[in-house]
Amino acid sequence: MKIILTKNYEQLSQVAAQIIISQVSEKNDSVLGLATGSTPIGTYKEIIKLYNDKQVDFSNVKSVNLDEYYGLEKGHEQSYFTFMNENLFKFININETYLPDGTNPNSFEECENYEKTIKNLGGIDLQLLGIGHNGHIGFNEPDTIFSTKTHCVRLKPSTIEANARFFETIDDVPKTAYTMGIGTIMSAKKILLLVSGEDKSDILYKTVTGQVRPQTPSSILHFHQNVIIVADELALKKILDICPEIIDKNI
Ligand code: F6R
Numbered sequence: 001m002k003i004i005l006t007k008n009y010e011q012l013s014q015v016a017a018q019i020i021i022s023q024v025s026e027k028n029d030s031v032l033g034l035a036t037g038s039t040p041i042g043t044y045k046e047i048i049k050l051y052n053d054k055q056v057d058f059s060n061v062k063s064v065n066l067d068e069y070y071g072l073e074k075g076h077e078q079s080y081f082t083f084m085n086e087n088l089f090k091f092i093n094i095n096e097t098y099l100p101d102g103t104n105p106n107s108f109e110e111c112e113n114y115e116k117t118i119k120n121l122g123g124i125d126l127q128l129l130g131i132g133h134n135g136h137i138g139f140n141e142p143d144t145i146f147s148t149k150t151h152c153v154r155l156k157p158s159t160i161e162a163n164a165r166f167f168e169t170i171d172d173v174p175k176t177a178y179t180m181g182i183g184t185i186m187s188a189k190k191i192l193l194l195v196s197g198e199d200k201s202d203i204l205y206k207t208v209t210g211q212v213r214p215q216t217p218s219s220i221l222h223f224h225q226n227v228i229i230v231a232d233e234l235a236l237k238k239i240l241d242i243c244p245e246i247i248d249k250n251i
Pocket of ligand 1: 035040067131136
């Protein structure tokens, strides 16, 4: 695990975009695992700028997203399909993009299909992640076991509350979602975790210095050989206070 410190969200987004662009330059048919949420929005904006500057070509790139709300039509304004279109896909020349189909009521079939899709693509080269305040990655919530494959989850009240900002009322937030499992995420060749803001400082500290346990799903990243965490100063506040020496080192 390597932590890169950035001054602020803007710099975090630039650094993250460069890492993703380098991945695509090294392997033009990369399979990118993508995330939604507020954290990667700046990264996607930077990627679009670099694309417009002709610094990157996505024509052979494929993408698979971490998760999708159960029950939302693709066209729903809060579906992750819409999010990805509005924040990235419609601005770049990517041709093949996948998200779980939130409208498939047969969760067993949908999860199997999604795992097959990822496998048929040859696996994920780089997986982009954000992190929830409770340590969730994708929608893998704190639990007593680490999940393995893509599955359908019941969202924790704290996650529903955090996501309510995107919906008219909290009752409109779907209560279940399809998500890649921890095993699916861990099978990516590289992982890029983005963390911004002081409200994530505690969970980032816990992720990086705490025990590996399913109650903190993000802690599993310790067992991955190739994780880069790009975090801004505010998110690193607790680490900077307690153990600044771990920044920029492989830990
Ligand atoms: C998004 C996802 C979630 C978010 C996490 C952080 O696809 O899977 O795990 O990354 O909830 O969200 P933000 O970035 O909005 O704080």
